[in-house]
Amino acid sequence: MTGFKEINGVLNADNVPLTDIAKEYGTPTYVYSADVMKEQYEALAGAMKRALPADRQPLLCYACKANSNVAVLSYLRSLGCSLEIVSEGELKRGLKAGFKANQIVSTGVGKTRSEIISCLEAGIHQFNVESFPELKHINQIAGEIGIKATVVFRLNPNVSGGGHHKISTGRKRDKFGISEESICDAYQLASEMEHVEPVGLSVHIGSQVFTVESFKTAFEKLPGIVEKIRENGHSVTRLDIGGGFPIIYKDEKLLDLDRYAEWVRDIIMPLDTEIIMEPGRYLVGNAGVLLSEVLYVKETHDQDFLVIDAAMNDLIRPTLYEAYHGIEPVENRDAPHHNYDVVGPICESGDTFTQGRDLPKMNQGDLVVVQSAGAYGFCMASNYNTRAMPAEILVYDGQAHEVRARESVEEIIDLDKIPDFIK
Numbered sequence: 001m002t003g004f005k006e007i008n009g010v011l012n013a014d015n016v017p018l019t020d021i022a023k024e025y026g027t028p029t030y031v032y033s034a035d036v037m038k039e040q041y042e043a044l045a046g047a048m049k050r051a052l053p054a055d056r057q058p059l060l061c062y063a064c065k066a067n068s069n070v071a072v073l074s075y076l077r078s079l080g081c082s083l084e085i086v087s088e089g090e091l092k093r094g095l096k097a098g099f100k101a102n103q104i105v106s107t108g109v110g111k112t113r114s115e116i117i118s119c120l121e122a123g124i125h126q127f128n129v130e131s132f133p134e135l136k137h138i139n140q141i142a143g144e145i146g147i148k149a150t151v152v153f154r155l156n157p158n159v160s161g162g163g164h165h166k167i168s169t170g171r172k173r174d175k176f177g178i179s180e181e182s183i184c185d186a187y188q189l190a191s192e193m194e195h196v197e198p199v200g201l202s203v204h205i206g207s208q209v210f211t212v213e214s215f216k217t218a219f220e221k222l223p224g225i226v227e228k229i230r231e232n233g234h235s236v237t238r239l240d241i242g243g244g245f246p247i248i249y250k251d252e253k254l255l256d257l258d259r260y261a262e263w264v265r266d267i268i269m270p271l272d273t274e275i276i277m278e279p280g281r282y283l284v285g286n287a288g289v290l291l292s293e294v295l296y297v298k299e300t301h302d303q304d305f306l307v308i309d310a311a312m313n314d315l316i317r318p319t320l321y322e323a324y325h326g327i328e329p330v331e332n333r334d335a336p337h338h339n340y341d342v343v344g345p346i347c348e349s350g351d352t353f354t355q356g357r358d359l360p361k362m363n364q365g366d367l368v369v370v371q372s373a374g375a376y377g378f379c380m381a382s383n384y385n386t387r388a389m390p391a392e393i394l395v396y397d398g399q400a401h402e403v404r405a406r407e408s409v410e411e412i413i414d415l416d417k418i419p420d421f422i423k
Contacts, residue, residue: 003033003395004289004371011330011369014395018291018330021400022367025391027293028310029406030378031369032067034075034396036287041079043257044245044279051261056269059125061105063243063280064090066375067288071394071403073097076283082125084278088115091122101125105240105276107154107202109134113141120147127151128202128240130177135190142195152200152238153178153186155225157218177203180221187229198234200273201225204242207281212255215244219267226271238274245282249372250324281375288374290315290390291330294366295345303356304340308368311344312351313384315370315377319350326371327354335360342368346385378404383412 003014010017014033021031041060048058061084062076068090073083074097082103083094094104101122106115109130116138119127129135129151142149156177178186183201190198205218219241226236241264245255268275292310299305317323327342329335338361344351353370362368381389388411392404 003036003287004369006333009331009333011328011333013289013393013400015398016395016400018289018367018369021393021395022291022293022330024400025393025402026406027291027367027390028308028314029291029391029393030288030373031291031393031395031400032069032072032284032288032374032403034287034394036374037072037075037283038079040283040287041076041081044282045080047257047261048264050258051265052269052275056275058241058264058275058277059103061103061240061276061278062283063278064094065379066280067284067377068093068379069392069394069403070097071392071401072284073099075394075396081283084280088112088118091115091118091124095122105278107204107278111138113137116141116149117145120145120149125150126199126238126240128154129186129190130154132178132182132186132189135186135193135196139190139193139195147195149196151190151196151198152202152240153183153190153198154202154204155180155183155221157203157205157221180225183225184228184232187234188232191234200236200238200240201229202240202242202276204240204278205244207244208246208252209244209255212253212260215255215260216263216267219263223267223271226273236271236273238276239268239271240276240278241268243278243280243282245279247281247285247372247375250326285375286372288372288377290370290373290377292368292370294362294364294368296364297362304338306340306342306359306362306368308342308344308353310353310370310390311346311385311387312348313346313382313387314344314390315353315373316380316382317376318353319348320380325353325373327357327359328369328371329360329362330367330369332362332366333360335362337361346387383407386412388412 062081063084083099084105086108104124107128154177292308296307312319337358341355342353389407391406394401394403
């Protein structure tokens, strides 16, 4: 990873030794590299600039569910990102991070009344509508508060693209979007409503899309549908083509961004619409690590275990998705290799980061990092076992900045209330 390099035998984040971060902020701690985020953004934006005219550049809406720390959002905004949200909480985070409401796109299959009202009153760019009931709900609420809602319809293209079945979103059996057979009916219904304005379509086939041709397959569904909608007398001025670009966890083949940009140029651009994209994991995934300490080295006749102070409540991806994450020591990186299961302290067999992994030999008190943890790490963390949430550190220009303080157990417990009837 570009931002995480060994210097004088110690793993650094943007030239800050992780040993220093652990000493000052403790462990477990999420550490993010601003340099990696910038490199990822510039790679994607650069590919678009090479392929598309200056006046047809896409609106790059960062899918903030990947990592919604306000400092991370603010930094990506400073680079040129707009924002994609899936909740009222993310809307509030985005506004606090300095995004203008008209830079924000709202998606998700279960938008609540409160979320819809907040987005309408803020004046967001658009709602990506996923069903007929949702469309009717938005129209009703918009009428009640006297604000017309701008909507696009999410097409379910029946294209599988996600790197795991739980993050593939474009198949017919998935909960997302409206089928190709029904999308024109949705557009027609919206055009007859007083309080919504239909302006286009969106499509998103999943996350961590390894089969890159799946993007092209999904894109090729759009011209025919757009043509049919326009033949029915409706305007199509926006196309949201989603995200899902893969990052490196192990040995994945990355997306050829120039090739992808050519598909956008050749398939999407001729449709003469505003183009919106939703990169999320791609911008932040490889920009973060989970820094942890070895609590014990447990040796048995069958297997040796590294018991670290990070757990499944801090990073749930290995348990939830059977996901691979690279693991490496911060120091003594050239030590002879030894075979370990790397596990956390929670009383669950699933609290395991890897099994049977050959790693440099480590000892109690050594520091270790779980790589590629910048996306779907802290934002999916929990207080299971009444464990406090980790600190978050953003490293920029050789300095570590605490962007979220470590939670205390007292803060967790103080949220509980004992009713008066219990004596």
